[in-house]
Amino acid sequence: MQKLVVTGGKPLRGELSVQGSKNSALPIMAASLMCGGECRLHRCPKLTDIYAASRILNFVGCRCTFSGNSAAVDSRSIDRTEIPEELMREMRSSIIFMGAMLGTAGECTVSVPGGCELGPRPIDMHLTALKRMGVDISELSGRIVCRIPSGRAHGAKISLAFPSVGATENIILCAVTADGETVINNAAREPEICDLCGFLRACGARITGDGESRIVVKGKAKLHGCEYTIMPDRIAAATYLSMTAAAGGEIILTNACVPETEPFLSVLEQTGCSIYTGENKIYLHSGVRLRAVRERIRTMPHPGFPTDAQAVLMAALAAADGTSIFEENIFDCRYRHTDALIKMGADIQVLGKVAIVKGVRRLHGANVEATDLRGGAAMAVAALAAEGTTQITKISHIDRGYEKIEEAVSALGGDIRRA
Numbered sequence: 001m002q003k004l005v006v007t008g009g010k011p012l013r014g015e016l017s018v019q020g021s022k023n024s025a026l027p028i029m030a031a032s033l034m035c036g037g038e039c040r041l042h043r044c045p046k047l048t049d050i051y052a053a054s055r056i057l058n059f060v061g062c063r064c065t066f067s068g069n070s071a072a073v074d075s076r077s078i079d080r081t082e083i084p085e086e087l088m089r090e091m092r093s094s095i096i097f098m099g100a101m102l103g104t105a106g107e108c109t110v111s112v113p114g115g116c117e118l119g120p121r122p123i124d125m126h127l128t129a130l131k132r133m134g135v136d137i138s139e140l141s142g143r144i145v146c147r148i149p150s151g152r153a154h155g156a157k158i159s160l161a162f163p164s165v166g167a168t169e170n171i172i173l174c175a176v177t178a179d180g181e182t183v184i185n186n187a188a189r190e191p192e193i194c195d196l197c198g199f200l201r202a203c204g205a206r207i208t209g210d211g212e213s214r215i216v217v218k219g220k221a222k223l224h225g226c227e228y229t230i231m232p233d234r235i236a237a238a239t240y241l242s243m244t245a246a247a248g249g250e251i252i253l254t255n256a257c258v259p260e261t262e263p264f265l266s267v268l269e270q271t272g273c274s275i276y277t278g279e280n281k282i283y284l285h286s287g288v289r290l291r292a293v294r295e296r297i298r299t300m301p302h303p304g305f306p307t308d309a310q311a312v313l314m315a316a317l318a319a320a321d322g323t324s325i326f327e328e329n330i331f332d333c334r335y336r337h338t339d340a341l342i343k344m345g346a347d348i349q350v351l352g353k354v355a356i357v358k359g360v361r362r363l364h365g366a367n368v369e370a371t372d373l374r375g376g377a378a379m380a381v382a383a384l385a386a387e388g389t390t391q392i393t394k395i396s397h398i399d400r401g402y403e404k405i406e407e408a409v410s411a412l413g414g415d416i417r418r419a
């Protein structure tokens with residue numbers, strides 16, 4: 001099993017081009033099966049989750065190939081509507097193929113991705129909404145069997161109890177080829193939803209309101225192929241910025257999505273780092289010690305502080321001057337990285353959804369295990385700032401979301417290697 005070996009204490013300096021967004025690329029790949037033609041996707045990150053999505057595409061009869069950071073998906077020969085359990089389990093967000101398959105073939109059989117490292121991840125909102133659009137859903141030996149009796153879903157007015165990203169995506173995917181108009185109230189406003197809609201519009205779909213809480217989709221019988229460039233990954237950007245903030249140094253992120261990263265930047269700025277932004281660029285300079293963040297850091301749906309950046313910022317604040325308080329409002333089990341940070345010398349107390357982080361003088365290296373994708377990245381952030389060497393195992397979690405993390409950090413002068 002591979003591990004990352006990180007020796008802390010070296011400042012990070014240089015320029016880094018931000019990878020394409022994983023959370024955009026995955027639903028866009030699922031959507032590409034709806035086009036009945038060829039889609040070319042650029043800035044596709046090379047990640048294990050992306051390859052898992054390509055295996056699903058190939059299984060249902062598409063031809064998905066990669067050349068560098070571009071993917072080509074030809075969906076003219078789809079001949080299956082069942083996705084086997086082992087493919088569904090490879091990646092939690094495989095559930096997004098449900099809406100895409102329904103929008104294309106009018107039926108699909110999938111399974112619920114099993115237990116999740118962030119706690120239970122129900123899909124009740126996805127299912128309730130799809131039922132309103134005319135989908136019959138039943139459970140058969142642990143499989144979810146979905147069928148639209150008329151072959152084509154119909155538009156509906158849907159109000160989500162919570163702005164779920166995945167549910168909003170599944171509804172949009174089913175709605176673009178549905179008969180009539182679908183209105184989603186309390187829709188997720190995440191930038192990745194806008195990217196998915198941008199892609200679908202490039203394929204001929206009629207969608208308005210994405211980025212706001214009311215999205216309107218006017219169904220259309222057929223879509224067509226297109227060429228599309230995936231947005232930069234705002235969470236990868238937040239991770240490399242947190243690393244530099246924690247280890248000290250100076251970084252310029254290029255190909256960054258600035259407005260979309262602002263909810264994170266406005267909090268990071270309070271640690272005393274100097275941050276300047278330009279068109280698609282973020283510059284950060286971090287001096288000697290970070291300051292704790294005074295206001296409570298509450299994770300919220302976009303444009304609130306992103307839950308995916310909670311762990312990496314916490315790792316940076318673990319050795320700041322003063323006490324920072326986090327409040328995790330999106331997922332129940334999103335503090336699993338704290339045990340590893342404590343092992344590295346952090347002083348963190350978790351009380352339900354709140355984590356109290358008292359900055360220590362210095363973290364130290366330790367042997368730790370990645371608990372989940374962003375939790376594992378947080379351990380890398382802490383390790384780069386710590387005294388001594390840290391070994392992070394179970395890095396398959398990290399590889400789900402970061403393209404060659406060790407190469408990116410080494411190029412900035414960090415002492416990190418894969419062993």
Ligand code: UD1
Nearest residue numbers: 023093120121122123124125126164165166167308330331
């Ligand atoms: C997506 C992102 C993930 C991010 C999250 C929140 C992808 C591939 N993943 O996950 O990185 O952390 O958004 O920004 O894009 N919920 C229900 N019932 C449902 C659906 C969701 O109770 O039917 C709950 C979830 O358990 C969770 C909350 O709603 O507590 C938010 O989930 P959701 O926005 O759906 O996140 P994902 O789409 O799974």
